[in-house]
Amino acid sequence: MTAVRVLLVDDHPIVRAGVRSLFDRRDDVEVVGEAASGEEAIALARHLHPDVVLCDLRLGDGMDGVQTTAALRAQHPAPAVIILTTFDRDAEILGAIEAGASGYLLKDVSPDVIVSAIRQAASGGLVLTPELSERVVEVMRAPRVRLTERELDVLRLLDTGSSNREIAKTLFVTEATVKTHLVHVFEKLGADSRARAVAIARESGLL
Amino acid sequence: MTAVRVLLVDDHPIVRAGVRSLFDRRDDVEVVGEAASGEEAIALARHLHPDVVLCDLRLGDGMDGVQTTAALRAQHPAPAVIILTTFDRDAEILGAIEAGASGYLLKDVSPDVIVSAIRQAASGGLVLTPELSERVVEVMRAPRVRLTERELDVLRLLDTGSSNREIAKTLFVTEATVKTHLVHVFEKLGADSRARAVAIARESGLL
DNA sequence: GAACCCCTCAACCGAACGATGGAGGCGCCG
């Protein structure tokens, strides 16, 4: 059996070194490249054709992990993508999976979990830690909250502590319009007040 | 010259492995131990007497990096502590320095910066990346916002979107009391509304 | 064209919010 070819994507050199060292003494996994950004990862993957890409979600200023995943999955042949990250916000997990990730691991898992995840992903499987898979189905089952662009605008301004009047001013609309958007945001989020809305939005990762 | 003895503290095995691999081929830095939690770090340091402790800020569920730093610095002999973390919230940086950390590095710095930081810290120096040191003096110069415990309680509940009435109920006080606290919070934060207060508090890392 | 969604707006009402000016009790520290 030939070794699984892996591409590492993380903006922290230290983490890359850490992951790389996991495979140093193994002959079934081979690190064929490292990238510090999504852009770099895509370019590298185009030439290296890795079997699996191990990708962080937060990648500094450029593309994020979800965008990178989507771009990678659009390539031919498409590598399997495993998200390896510190954060476990529902929206990001869901986003990553929707974008075509075959796995989602938190960085505090033990090294051998990562190794086995890579092997499994290389053979086409889906990899989720038990707690995460539980959450995933839970969130999947709950109807996804879809906010319109405008509603997101007011929500973001809400988060800065703006009043309706201020939001109206910066969005160049009437205060009445803002209120209408807010009503819809409240409905969709199940909130009964602006304050609660931001709190909920924050929890579900919309902000 | 004898090698600098270093203790690694991070809840992610991967990061520990990464940092460790930085020193593998160097003879001037020696990793004498690893800890996955603050508690473990303190216990280990008591026996190992490292010269420098490299410590993450977020350490899972137990003690955080700031608490760990304070405890380590209280030992005799006290190791130098360098915070190595992903986050750069003002409050945490300040807290770490106040707790006696001799350095604060972001995980995206290049490996050799870490190495030289360790050497510098071992000889008693203070280590800050240029951008950070700028921010530090800036925040130092600005009068520190000190909220009382109760005011923080109110602020935290505010963040969840609670109304004054609800806050009063969960804190077992009158609505009047809540309002008084809020007035003080507003004064200290320079806010003119509850929403802005949360926003400001969030920015300055009080939440 | 009808149904639908999104953005826009008006007018109303009420409550909650923030401001103001107090007051008393408690613990700590010089």
Added chain:
DNA sequence: CGGCGCCTCCATCGTTCGGTTGAGGGGTTC
């Protein structure tokens, strides 16, 4: 002891801010 800071609470006031309801135009999809 005498102050000081913190927590607690009272009453009042105004008014703005927020949330509700209802409604119209533009774009789309079938």
